[in-house]
Amino acid sequence: MDTELAAKQLCELGNPHRLQAFRLLVKAGEDGLAVGEIQELLNIPGSTLSHHVSRLVWAGLVTQEREGRTLRCRANFTAMQGLLGFLADECCTGVRMDDGDLNAAAGG
Amino acid sequence: MDTELAAKQLCELGNPHRLQAFRLLVKAGEDGLAVGEIQELLNIPGSTLSHHVSRLVWAGLVTQEREGRTLRCRANFTAMQGLLGFLADECCTGVRMDDGDLNAAAGG
DNA sequence: CTTTCATTTCTATAATTCTAGAAATATAGT
């Protein structure tokens, strides 16, 4: 995971509509949700949602599969775990501090 | 951690310059970095960097403390851990899958 | 082949963001 990809994915998650949509897909798990189901839950116009979903797909965070007339969307858990791993490794290292460790870290 | 705050913080991390700056601050740990040090490392104009840093501060991801003429910036590890927790809990639940669990989860 | 449903693409507009030079502010030293 390079910084560019991480930034791209963080950027796409960094919009309330998209983050909400993504959370719904995470909750839905394997079953996923049709675009129309997300639309009803978020209560926003179809064209607006389509824009947001396509950005999530573009960033690799969501996959889509046609099922007849509906498009089923699923969270890409692998991508999400990759992003989580990047954040944990690259953006949360430094000092791992419990209260007791604060002085030691600051002093030495 | 509510969705709005998470989205705000994700949005701010979702810019390459800001993500790079934040990573530098994470690496720097307790010591942090002066704005000018970040600027030299990223090699971008001061006004541009100031814009980005102020956004990170606004989102609560970075703190600033004046030390004479320099402004020392530090990553807010607590905020970052909160964000990580939110993502792990709210955006990475669903099916926790090792390879072996895939079929079981899909099957029922 | 027409209708119906689900979703996207087209199009336009308003709003936001990124970038960076110039000017201003804050601090310290002389």
Add this chain to the structure above:
DNA sequence: ACTATATTTCTAGAATTATAGAAATGAAAG
């Protein structure tokens, strides 16, 4: 007060994004 350094604020233009109505596309059903 004057100078130098560090950083921000002002300002403006280019680029991107968000929003949503209207039209188009894909797929099933009659």
